[in-house]
Amino acid sequence: MGTNNLLEATDVKIYYPVASSFGKKEYVKAVDGVSFEVRRGEVLGIVGESGCGKSTLGRGVCKLENITSGKIVLDGVDISNFNAAKMRPMRKKVQMVFQDPYASLNPRMSVFDIIAEPMRIHGLAKNNEELKEKVLATLRKVGLDDYHANRYPHEFSGGQRQRIGIARALAVEPDLIIADEPVSALDVSIQAQVLNLMNVLKKDLNLTYIFVAHDLSVVEYISDRVGVMYLGNFVEVADKKSLYENPMHPYTQALLSAVPVPDPTAKKKRVILEGNIPSAHNPPSGCKFHTRCPKCMEICKTVAPEKYQASEDHYVYCHLYDDKLK
C-alpha cells in the first residue's frame, strides 16, 4: 500500500441476490469490480446518475454494506472481511455523513447525546466534565452554539441538522469522512454554507473525504480528484482540472454538457443521452454504456474496454483510446 494512500480498494464487488428464474442464481451488480485509492488529505469526488452504485460503493468501503468480494485496505489494515465487531475500533478512523440529516439523527436524543454517544463508545473522555468540553468544542467547530446542545433534531433547520450530522462524524476524530450526497437535500444557498464548512474542517482537521454526489458543480467545488461511475464501474477518474477541462469518456462529456455555465453568452453543445440507465440486474454486454453512447462502435457491444492512462492522474475506460483500434 502506498504510504500516501489512506484507503485502497481493489476489485470491489457488491452484488445483491434477486429472485432467480429456473433455479439460476441472479444478482444485481451494484458495484462490479471497482479499484481506486484515496490519498491522505484529498477529496475524492464520486459522481454519476442515480442507481450507478456510487452510494453503495461509499457504504461498502466503510463496511456499512457487506462486500461480495475484493479487498479494502484502510490505513494499512485489510478490513475486507471485518464483521461489525471487528470494525468497531476502525470506526474511529472512518465516519459517514448522510444525505438526509433528519433521518440519520435519533429524534429522541438531544444534540449533546448524539455527539457524546460515539465519544462514550470509543472511550474518548476520561470523565463527564471532559465529555462535556469535547461535545461543546465539536459543536463550535461546525458553527453551532453551546446552547444548541440541549435541543432536539426537530428544533433545527435542514442546514443546522446537517451540521449536527457532521459534528457526530467528527466526534471520534476520524481520518476519513465518507459524505453521501451531504448537501443534495438542502436549499442552494444552504448548500454553499455546508460545503464551505466542510472545506474549512478538512483543512483545519487534516481530513480526507470521499464525497459522493450526483451534482457535478458541487463535486467540482469540493474535490481534488473525481471518479465518474456508470452502472457499477468507474468510467473515468482524473484530477479535477483534467476532468472538467478535458473530459474523455463520452459519458463524462454528456454529463458535463448538461451543467449550466454562469456566462449566458458561452456556447455549449449539449449531448443528450437517449434512454435511462439500464438495470444493474441485467447490464449490457461489452461496454455497459454502449446502449446510450453517441460514439458506440461495433466492438463496444461485445468487448469491455480496458483502462487507458491519458496522463499521470487521468484514466478512462473507453475503446476510443485504444491505439490498436486507431
Ligand code: SF4
Ligand atoms: Fe462509447 Fe464504445 Fe467508449 Fe463505451 S467504449 S464509451 S460505447 S465509444
